[in-house]
Amino acid sequence: MNESALSPAGSENAAGTLLEARHIVKIFGELRANDDVTLKLKPGEIHALLGENGAGKSTLVKIIYGSLQPTSGELYWKGEPVTVANPAAARDLGIGMVFQHFSLFDALTVTENIALALPPGLDMADLAARIQTVSADYGLPLRPDALVADLSVGERQRIEIVRCLLQEPRLLIMDEPTAVLTPQEADQLFVTLGRLAREGCGVLYISHRLEEVKRICHDATILRHGKLVARVDPQQETAASLANLMVGSEVAAVKTAKGRAPGEPLLELVNFSMATDDPFGMSLKNINLTVRAGEIVAVAGVAGNGQGELFAAISGESVTADVSAVRLSGEACGGENITMRRRRNAAFVPEERIGHGAVPNFTLSENVVLTHHAIGEGVVRNGLINRLAAHAVNAKITEMFDVRKGTPDPEARALSGGNLQKFVVGREVVLQPKILVVNQPTWGVDAGAAAIIRQALIDLVRGGSAVLVISQDLDEIFEIADRIAVISRGELSEADPAEDMSLERIGLLMAGAHEKANQVGETATTA
């Protein structure tokens, strides 16, 4: 399983380098998204591109793939200078890219989706056969006639990869490929990447999961604020040293609060079921969950398995007829809306900060009113908004969470992702809620902001609150959770103590092996 021992197969290649980007500069308005970035990649090398959000990774990759043109700087392909005018030109050179967000048609089959990306006039039966061969060859099992709508996220990613492989790429660019995979699916992907590398294909691997970078990558280029800060051998680094290079300062380690005896149950779901009326939604089935005072319970799971629906059910954005299926502080409140539940001293942070957690073109102080209007320290009195009170709350959040912004009260959309997430979480934490439910607390957030947010959740629990974290980030879950449950296809596993959970066990539960995981564990891994 350990591909890290591989040496770049192309090191003896005559050309030496496959791709070289020299002194790339890309300017958007006043922002220098790439500022003199240089990157060199050999055939057969898995090269990590690391950096926080906004460091310029995507810009650089888009320039290599031809979707953007650099303001200045040159690209060299196998030692020859080239202009990559558009993605089609990149594909002609032999550059393939697997995007983080897939562009697939749900109503079409695997073969039809792939045919759309290839030149017209293909024989479909022939293509289906090729898909079968290539996917079996590289350990990416796919049924060519399957409808995309019926496939898991991991299988959809395979379609994208196979689509690239059919064009026999010399360089494969992967943008955060494991963000949507279970640990087992990720392992499978690493095997495929290892094989590609051995065959001499270069891989440019974008990720913020440092452990996996250490595991599979031969070389790493690290960007910060658009500038090249280091080129390192990930094998010689620790995850902490890589994180420090990315952030540019020491990332504060989170002080955990594990090992306390939890108190009385504050949040309970009892045999909770809810059918969805959204064709792309997920029905929740018979969910049982208890979060006690003084503990963090985490719900792990691959995106799209009912996390959003679970959040809505607890927050009261969806209400249920079965009143006693939801209990806050011991009182049945399944029929209460979100405002009534907030008055029970519960607070909620949704997954999407823009458009759900905050209104993008409202100022921060107006966004304070969004969740404080029925509670809090007099933000609304007699139906009138007290702007001074809202400003005061905003100032308090800014101070507690180190929210960086150009002016004291900018529009929410002007903040970077990490800073807006600190604001959205901070807005609830300053209320000192007894119950806090957070969906994806640090999704797409830089390491510095993530540490601050996680620490705030832990401090809240120390003060006797109950916190439920819904997250796809297993590192985060193991860092902060006292107990872990796994959601899969709308069903939730028992929440077990974190120390009893392994990555393998969570992976099996993610894949849907509920409760029987212990018995069938070994057979499922080999499947």
Place this chain on the structure above:
Amino acid sequence: MKLILEKRSEQSRAMALLSPLLAIAITVVIGGIIFASLGLDPFKALHVYFVEPVTSLWSIEELIVKAAPLVLIGAGLAICYSANVWNIGAEGQLTIGALFGSAIPVYFTTWQSPLTLVLMLVLGGVGGALFAAIPAALKNRFGANEILTSLMLVYVAQLLLDWLVRGPWRDPKGYNFPQSVPFEGWQLLPLLGEGRVHIGAIFAVIAVIALAIMMGRSLRGFEIRVIGNSPRAGAFAGFDQKRVVWFSFLLSGALAGLAGICEVAGPSGELQPNISPGYGFTAIIVAFLGRLNPIGVLFAGILLAISYLGGEAAQVELGISDKTAQVFQGMLLFFILACDTLILYRVKIVSGRPATAKV
């Protein structure tokens, strides 16, 4: 060389105020070109159109008479559009409001008391609100597009008015003209001063102030803006989108209905087949030109009233159709929507192709 639109990180406040002024300027320039192409002296024509209406006491009074309903309706529509609720049927709500209020003088011809007028005004508002409740109910219950339903109901209302004044409500002593009995005494709005200005103008100012406070300070106004901007964030805040649809339709309908009864109990003094020169439609432009802000609507209403007077003046002095007013109003709406792009985007000129790697 090419022009590109580049997104700003925040909405530009300066541009939000500048955009209507820019739109007015472009409208005037294009208007001048249209006049010139008609063989008229563009400067004289524009002077007749935009300046003369504000040079005499008579015309200023007439301006207020025309601005009052525009402001009253436009303020209500501004609230509606802030909620992302597209009430295009204010003209119909105005008509039904006028009918409801006129039922009193038609059926109780001799009832004279201050209460007569109060009841007429209340019925006007109720009628407009009830008529606006139809598209609101259709939207909330069936998801029907309110732009279509509210617009089509305008023609229902106008045909109903037409039938009533030619049929059951026709004045028996009116020599078969399609009009109701003439209103008198407490069936008419009190006048302000000697001219034609009536207390409808005061209603408009009160509505502007009340709605400005509601939108700027109250939780209700906040709710409307949140739902209009981001319904999901509104649901997260605990606001009910359907309630906002009801509220904004009923409010704008009531104000349009009030404007309707003020027209028949004011300048007309009776019901006729044509009680409004399209105030309900022009108020849409007023709402946008006023930045969906009640105070802004006050100024925008006055400006659009000038375009009505200018149209009449142009007909008399220049011998061109008074439909020119509608041309100007249409251009103004067109340009203001175009200029609003600049609130969130800035125009940049890029010279040549961006530098690329040499081949």
